[in-house]
Amino acid sequence: MPTKRKYWLMKSEPDVFSIEALEKKKSEGWDGVRNYQARNFMREMREGDLVLFYHSNAKPSGVAGVATIVGEARPDPTQFDPKSDYYDAGSTREEPRWDLVEVGFVEKFEDVIPLETLKADAKLEGMLVTRKGSRLSVTPVEKAHFERVLKLAGSKTRA
């Protein structure tokens, strides 16, 4: 019996990496996460989990599509690379501090669901990304909230 699928939201600035870029590449290592809480959530991710792909610092910011976990947590190689923006001199190969997961493309929404819409939707009350000042780039999402966002997007993806 496989473990029950879980649901997540992951933020990315579209100037850095967008849903369009993921569509083109099919899958991508989600590197650069340098927050322990976000890292710990990534470690809980399992193949087949679904992800709301969120565009932050965008016009408008909001959910741009759906992704899925195709590879579970492993050390993020950028932490060892002195030339990388994500280099962490305090991390060693013996005891890596940061992980990434491999994320696969599922769907790009016809229109981004803006944060404003999420906040205004009574059915999404309590969703972490709608909380004022929420900066965490990886958060768990309740199944009901995930399904609601799919519905708002007119998505055919089945949660």
Next chain:
DNA sequence: GCCAACGTTGGC
């Protein structure tokens, strides 16, 4: 560009 939120760092 501003600034609120909040995680991290470092002095003590």
Next chain:
DNA sequence: GCCAACGTTGGC
């Protein structure tokens, strides 16, 4: 271990 200073995120 406390907490002020600092840096970053991210909406607006």
